[in-house]
Amino acid sequence: MTAxxxxxxxxxxDLAAQYESSGVAEVLRELDAExxxxxxxxxxxRETAALLLVDRARxxxxxxxxxxxxxxxxxxxxxxxxxTVAQKMAGLLHRLGYLRKxxxxxxxxxxxxxxxxxxxxxxxKEVLKKAMGGVLFIDEAYYLYKPDNERDYGQEAIEILLxxxxxxxxDLVVIMAGYADRMDKxxxxxxxxxxxxxxxxxxxxxxxxxxxxxxxxxxxxQNYRFDDGGRAALAEYIALRRAQPxxxxxxxxxxxxxxxRLRQANRLFESGGGPLDAEALSTISREDIRASRVFGxxxxxxxxxxxx
Amino acid sequence: MRITQGCFSFLPDxxxxxxxxxxxxxxxxxxxxxxxxxxxxxxxxxxxxxxGNPMFDLxxxxxxxxxxxxxxxxxxxxxxxxxxxxxTRGFETVRxxxxxxxxxxxPRLHMQRTDFEGRSQKYxxxxxx
Numbered sequence: 001m002t003a004x005x006x007x008x009x010x011x012x013x014d015l016a017a018q019y020e021s022s023g024v025a026e027v028l029r030e031l032d033a034e035x036x037x038x039x040x041x042x043x044x045x046r047e048t049a050a051l052l053l054v055d056r057a058r059x060x061x062x063x064x065x066x067x068x069x070x071x072x073x074x075x076x077x078x079x080x081x082x083x084t085v086a087q088k089m090a091g092l093l094h095r096l097g098y099l100r101k102x103x104x105x106x107x108x109x110x111x112x113x114x115x116x117x118x119x120x121x122x123x124x125k126e127v128l129k130k131a132m133g134g135v136l137f138i139d140e141a142y143y144l145y146k147p148d149n150e151r152d153y154g155q156e157a158i159e160i161l162l163x164x165x166x167x168x169x170x171d172l173v174v175i176m177a178g179y180a181d182r183m184d185k186x187x188x189x190x191x192x193x194x195x196x197x198x199x200x201x202x203x204x205x206x207x208x209x210x211x212x213x214x215x216x217x218x219x220x221x222q223n224y225r226f227d228d229g230g231r232a233a234l235a236e237y238i239a240l241r242r243a244q245p246x247x248x249x250x251x252x253x254x255x256x257x258x259x260x261r262l263r264q265a266n267r268l269f270e271s272g273g274g275p276l277d278a279e280a281l282s283t284i285s286r287e288d289i290r291a292s293r294v295f296g297x298x299x300x301x302x303x304x305x306x307x308x
Numbered sequence: 309m310r311i312t313q314g315c316f317s318f319l320p321d322x323x324x325x326x327x328x329x330x331x332x333x334x335x336x337x338x339x340x341x342x343x344x345x346x347x348x349x350x351x352x353x354x355x356x357x358x359x360g361n362p363m364f365d366l367x368x369x370x371x372x373x374x375x376x377x378x379x380x381x382x383x384x385x386x387x388x389x390x391x392x393x394x395x396t397r398g399f400e401t402v403r404x405x406x407x408x409x410x411x412x413x414x415p416r417l418h419m420q421r422t423d424f425e426g427r428s429q430k431y432x433x434x435x436x437x
Contacts, residue, residue, distance in 0.1 A: 100368055100370075101367045101368050103367050122360075125374075128370075128371075128374075129363065129364055129370075129371030129374060129375070130366060130367070131370065132366070132367070132368040132370040132371045132374075133367050133368025133370060134367060134368070139372060168370070171368070171370045
């Protein structure tokens with residue numbers, strides 16, 4: 001901005017100073033502190049941020065270039081933090097000046113595709129209008145395309161999306177998310193998307209230690225904590241739960257913790273003896289976790305499935 | 309004859325960047341934007357046609373400008389105005405309204421004066437092409 005007021009392009013640029021002053025450093029620090037694991041994702045985001053920062057410096061110096069394509073695809077298993085990272089991405093792009101507002105509009109197929117002829121286009125446009133100036137996050141994007149039904153209205157939504165992704169590159173960034181294999185199939189069937197999406201980011205599964213760390217962080221956010229027995233039981237729980245079906249990384253852990261809190265409340269209630277201090281009210285211990293069905297071989301429905 | 313109703317109508321026509329800036333102001337105030345068009349600019353004509361639904365949860369004026377472009381494509385030879393509706397309790401009304409499109413040749417408002425009982429006079433206006 002100072003370049004414009006001075007009426008001439010600056011001769012040099014201090015990237016480190018820009019990095020701090022634009023607020024990018026702050027977002028990346030937040031990212032590091034709040035998100036456990038995900039090293040390759042953080043690396044990709046850092047690279048993208050560096051590219052955009054350099055691009056901006058080049059523009060300030062008057063080195064001609066066109067606006068970069070920022071549409072992205074996030075692939076990874078459920079519960080690996082795709083939505084959370086998309087939120088951070090919106091903030092990052094806003095601070096770098098590539099998005100005017102920096103909000104996140106999260107949608108799925110239901111929000112884009114209509115139920116009868118002529119219903120899809122207005123619905124998709126409505127969503128796009130809301131997302132202008134921010135990030136449009138399409139969760140499980142591959143559901144938009146249903147190859148087995150040629151009269152499916154998803155195709156119409158895809159066409160409108162492609163058009164807007166091309167014509168309104170300055171106005172919004174589209175992030176598509178989903179499982180890796182199905183997203184690959186989706187992109188193969190819709191080559192238009194592949195060429196319009198510049199950044200493919202893969203989200204790896206969390207390791208056991210990372211999940212334990214995430215669990216501790218989640219509990220801390222709710223003013224709970226583990227005692228030693230609880231921590232050991234959770235480590236065992238994670239290893240067992242991973243082997244069972246419908247494992248959804250951090251989301252499974254969050255649900256497990258919710259149920260553990262329930263059991264803890266019940267345990268405190270039934271033990272009933274005497275006054276409880278804050279310590280007792282906020283400690284998750286071994287029996288709260290050990291009571292989970294995971295230790296008994298999984299959910300009933302899953303056992304039945306396995307038997308068949 | 310230049311029709312003057314709503315905000316800014318005594319100023320030269322707003323260009324798209326200026327319209328966008330005004331819409332931005334409306335959105336900052338959390339007003340909902342509606343686009344309306346008509347071929348009858350008579351001041352008593354309060355029934356303009358709505359172009360789509362009012363837009364309640366936009367964050368950026370670009371969404372409005374897209375609709376406005378569509379509306380201009382379909383009704384470029386008519387009057388188009390943008391209304392900003394404030395839903396705050398106590399207001400619950402249009403807080404701002406301005407014309408964003410006019411036909412190339414605007415109709416004329418013609419005044420008809422009629423003598424009436426006891427030398428009184430009645431005035432009426434109608435739109436003439």
